[in-house]
Amino acid sequence: MATALPTPVTVDYAGGTLAREQVSLWRDGLRRLRRNKLALGAVIYLVVLALVCLVSLFWTPYEPNVIGTCQTYQLPTAMHPLGCDDLGRDSLSRLMVGSQVSLAVGLATAFIVLVVGVVVGLVAGYFRGTADAIISLLINIFYGVPPLLVAVALYVLLGSGLINIIIAISATVWMDMARLARGQALSLREREFVEAARAGGARWGKIVFGHILPNALGPIIVQATFVIPIAILTAAFLTFLGFGVPPPTADWGGMANEGLSSLQGGFDPYILLWPAVALSLTLLAFNFFGDGLRDAFDPRQKR
């Protein structure tokens, strides 16, 4: 019975190829996700954001890094809908470009954490023993230090730049994923289908990634989506503190920092407001999306 069950995860076009009629994990989840208004709104916002980000790669209303496209601290006008910053750069253009850093950091970190956390966690959970002991100790050590501080130290070690921010943040947020994957592997390895696979002579790589991983995929994907806002938030903290992408490049955390100093210098709050709103909305959207995904794909978990 256990071996006869096809793993529905790999089926993203259920209906045609399968003999047995069934709704795939994806289709079932998507159906539930679509009913969730909040998550749907979040998805729409994120799609718009992704489009803005793509557009900003090729076109912005003004050159985002050129000083003096307009007056410093200019209030919003028809020409410059969001006004200008302390160096006379167009705020809208900078806001658009700033989305690149946030999205890149969020998605890349989630991907790295997904790969590293899942592999490390599954290996620890499947083999138990020494491997598990070492990995668990490592997880505990990382839990024992504030993530932001580790990220700052790593960032300083690696030097500035987008890739280094991503690496530094990945190193501080992989533990939750590893712990989740470990727990899944610990419980799934005792199930009959794993035993059947082992009896059938499957090697450990096939068992772990071919049998255990697909069955743990729901919660793992949900966890991965929650990594995105955490990574964006950490990146914003880093850049806000001054450990960010090199200066002329716009990013929301750095813009908020400039905005705050402008505000404290007695200027209008717009420079602060835009990146703050963009950052907050983006994080909200990713969190709502994650919540929606969790309710859709992982119904056993409590809200």
Place this chain on the structure above:
Amino acid sequence: MVTRGTLIYIGQRLVLIAFTVLVVSFGVFAVVHSLPGNAFVSDRVHGRALQILLHEYGLDQPIPVQYWSFLRGAVHGDLGVSLYVRGLPITPLVLRELSVSALLGGSALIVTIGLGVTFGVLAAVRQNSWVDYLLTSIAVVGYSVPSFVIASLGILIFGQWLNNITNGAVFYPEPWTGNYGTLTELSLPAIALGFYSSGQITRMTRAAMLDVFQQDYIRTARAKGLQNRIVVLRHALRNALVPVTSILGPTIIGVVTGSVVIENIFGIPGLGKEFVESIFQHDYNVTVGVFTIYAVLIGVANLAVDLVYTVIDPRIRY
């Protein structure tokens, strides 16, 4: 109450804390010492004079040797001297900053737990009403909006608008004047810092309360004709707080992390501000010292949370 098993458990945890602190301090030590540049750059010291300075502070020795002498001092409570403010002993400095950060963090935790538990209970009691939706939305906003955004908005509203409206009679003063700040000065940073984690506590409390409401003893209490208030606050909340306690550890880490940013915004002379400054100033010894203190702090805080767990819920034994 305190059994042999508990003591063994505490012992094991202390060993783990010591090990973590050792690994963390060595890691950070190795990282900061391999960085380009040094604390004397801003003094424009070069050549022979620089060599003498480096030698004086032992910076010309191999890293393991330097770490060993750091460790020897650290176990005696001496974290070395600052390189930026040359010769300033770090331990008293860091301890004073720790007390400032602890005051801020403690106030923030009160905000976090107070808000989180109150909102969580209210949302659970009025499940699926507009109160529930409002409070759970506030919770998501709480952990979505970065603390520096909330802090900035606070400064904007209370530091500037209120100042303009009342002609300077009522406003939020910043940056901090003294070491510890006044109650007014403390309020805004504490709220900005505490609000973030309160969202998680709200959700956790709500979920736990709803879970407890399903249990038989609650139905019994209601069947006895007990007032709803007493059922909720005295019977349900006590048990609902058990799972909530379990996320206090991450909450404390969140507050510590947030405090780094908040302290820099409000100019609060705490550990977090010192940490960022020490990085920019290449003041290695201070960086390592602050990291070490944080690692000890978090280890002890996590252990304390786990022990509190056994007090709240006698079923849990180690």
